[in-house]
Amino acid sequence: MQFGGLKALSEFSLTLEPGELVGLIGPNGAGKTTAFNAITGVYTPTSGDVHICGKRVNGLRPHQICGHGIARTFQNIRLFKELTALDNVRVACHHGRNAGFAASFFRTKGFLDDEARITKRALEFLDVMGLGRLRDERAKNLPYGEQRRLEIARALATGPKILCLDEPAAGMNASEKVALMELIRKIRDDFKLAILVIEHDMRLVMGISERLVVLDHGVTIAKGAPEVVRKNPKVIEAYLGDSYLEEKHIAVPAHSGELMVDDGTPADEPSVKEVQA
Numbered sequence: 001m002q003f004g005g006l007k008a009l010s011e012f013s014l015t016l017e018p019g020e021l022v023g024l025i026g027p028n029g030a031g032k033t034t035a036f037n038a039i040t041g042v043y044t045p046t047s048g049d050v051h052i053c054g055k056r057v058n059g060l061r062p063h064q065i066c067g068h069g070i071a072r073t074f075q076n077i078r079l080f081k082e083l084t085a086l087d088n089v090r091v092a093c094h095h096g097r098n099a100g101f102a103a104s105f106f107r108t109k110g111f112l113d114d115e116a117r118i119t120k121r122a123l124e125f126l127d128v129m130g131l132g133r134l135r136d137e138r139a140k141n142l143p144y145g146e147q148r149r150l151e152i153a154r155a156l157a158t159g160p161k162i163l164c165l166d167e168p169a170a171g172m173n174a175s176e177k178v179a180l181m182e183l184i185r186k187i188r189d190d191f192k193l194a195i196l197v198i199e200h201d202m203r204l205v206m207g208i209s210e211r212l213v214v215l216d217h218g219v220t221i222a223k224g225a226p227e228v229v230r231k232n233p234k235v236i237e238a239y240l241g242d243s244y245l246e247e248k249h250i251a252v253p254a255h256s257g258e259l260m261v262d263d264g265t266p267a268d269e270p271s272v273k274e275v276q277a
Ligand SMILES: Nc1ncnc2c1ncn2[C@@H]1O[C@H](COP(=O)(O)OP(=O)(O)OP(=O)(O)O)[C@@H](O)[C@H]1O
Pocket: 003, 006, 008, 026, 027, 028, 029, 030, 031, 032, 033, 034, 035, 075
């Protein structure tokens, strides 16, 4: 994905298997959101291919790609702020359906039955995300963490095979983050989805992902199981940065040991001590 002279994403190849939970990590500006945008049709990749279940979807519009089974959430929450939580999810349940003007205008029995089914289904998604009691609240009045969960409920309601979550725990406190990550894993298990999650907090994402892909400057610098990736010197260097390491007086030799420092939040002493040279 190239923007003028800038290659925001140049070496990126990822296959998501059914039911897999993969973490996409990397420092600020590494190209993570660009990868999501290229996969979900927000951008048309300037080269390369995106396939969903064998079908090439490059150049399709986001709603068409969603119709092929990829749903996503955004780093900056994009809810229908004036609609209730329930209606935000109902809209997604309607995805790809068209009742027809006459049926909706005359509110035929078939139309009303359909609407009742959609409401029931939307309530189930709200309950999955622990938002059932807030069904009639306008999205804009929900606390930040609940808006994030509502976005996930809405994405789930489109019936995806693959769910892409862009920093779903951003802005949450530590215990909310842990609870959300556990919920994400449960969603994967219950709905049998593949999930690709961008998360800045390395410890969190390593805790739930079977596999990690690490980007830096648009290039994949490491892939694999979390316990392998976290020992990768390139990842340690890219993620923490030389200045950070100098500041903390941490030496990272070519074949360094464990890395257990959260990114994006000030590293506390116990985490730093876990960086074993
Ligand atoms: N529409 C765009 N036009 C020009 N440059 C862009 C555009 N979108 C992203 N970029 C650039 O591409 C690079 C990768 O950005 P991207 O947002 O994908 O990084 P990121 O890994 O998601 O970062 P962060 O963790 O801060 O969200 C950055 O240099 C960014 O400025």
